[in-house]
Amino acid sequence: MANVICGETVLNTSPSIWDIKAPIVICPENIEHFVDSESGIVAVKWDDPSVIDNADTHLSATCKPPSPSIFYVGSTYVTCSATDTAGYTGSCEFTVAINIDTSDPYMACPKNIEEDSDTGQATVTWYVLLVKDNVDTGLSASCTPPSGSSFNIGSTNVTCYAEDTAGNRDNCVFQVTIKDVGKPNVICPGKIEENSDTDQVRVSWLDPFVTDNVDSGLSATCTPPSGSYFSAGSTDVTCSATDSANNTGTCVFTVWVANGNSSVPVYLIVLIIICAFIILVVPTALFRCCFVLFGINKFCQKASS
Structure with a gap:
């Protein structure tokens, strides 16, 4: 407490002498929570109220019940108050309402x-x-x-x-x-070449390799199948595999069979025989025919003379 002497008058300049106003306490807004039954309880916390005073600074408020507290269904008033150094008290109130909400989102x-x-x-x-x-x-x-x-x-x-x-x-x-929608990947063997002394030869091969993006253990089916008899010439073999989603993948390879009995095809042999007949036999026959006809003609001319 400070005293100031002015002549014979002593003035007390303590804030408690001239502070006659209570602090202003500003509470938070009303708080509302929801529970799904009568037995529901909620722990509620709020920010500290703000306190304004004309003389004191850094005042704080005290709330009853304090933050945080447990609240039951219903509305509860919370009172917050602050007292300055002059002994004046300011307060405010807000409500914490715990309501029942049984409706689902x-x-x-x-x-x-x-x-x-x-x-x-x-x-x-x-x-x-x-x-x-x-x-x-x-x-x-x-x-x-x-x-x-x-x-x-x-x-x-x-x-x-x-x-x-x-x-x-x-x-x-x-x-x-x-x-x-992915097709199996079927990998066929390479081209197969065989020689045969007969009209046909039996040809076998390893099963094609099959992979799939989902299924495992898939196998391929070939047409004609491995172990079939193949005639001389070229034959395409188609192999396919189908997965559990009915996607089918295929591959193709060739089986070539060469006939060992003759290196010249039959049709070529027939063609050679025909050509030889035309070249060798036909000219000789024509020559003989012309010679006979020429001789008869001379004989006839002598007889008439």
Whole structure:
């Protein structure tokens, strides 16, 4: 306390002498929470009230009940007060209301999704689900697995849910189906060449190698099959394999059989014989015929003379 002497008058300049105003205490806004039953309880916390005083600084308020506290269903008044050094007290009040909310949020899942894949997997995304609630705003849905995940061949259920502040929950389910459109890869043997002394020869080969993006243990079927008899000349063999999604892959190779009995084809031999007949036999016959005809003609001329 400070004293100032002015002549014979002593003035006390302590703030408690001239401070006659109570602090101003500013409470937070009313607080509202929701639970889903009468037995619901909520731990509620709030920011400290602001305190303004005409003399003192750095005053703080005390609230009853304090923050944080447990609140039950219903409305509870919270009183916050602050006292300055002059002994004046200011206060404010707000309410904490715990209400019952038994209504679930509403949400709608996307329609079932189908995608094609030739690799065995596909990344699938969907739109953000809209969530509505009778009390809360800005709710969002969570999905398992989430949008943007990689899905394997087949069907996968996606479950999405949304929960409000009262603990009420809604969920929905949709299906993501990935279709296998990849053909098996069939690798044929190379060209097969055989020699034969007979009209036909039996030819066998190793099974074609088959791989697939989903299925394992696939085998190929060849037409004609391995172990078949092949005639002389060139024959194409087609091998194919089909996976569990009915995708078919194929490959083709050639079997060449050479006839060992003659290095000259039969048709060529026949052609040579015909040509030799024309060249050797036909000119001789014509010459003899002309000679006979010429001799008869001379004889006839002598007889007439």
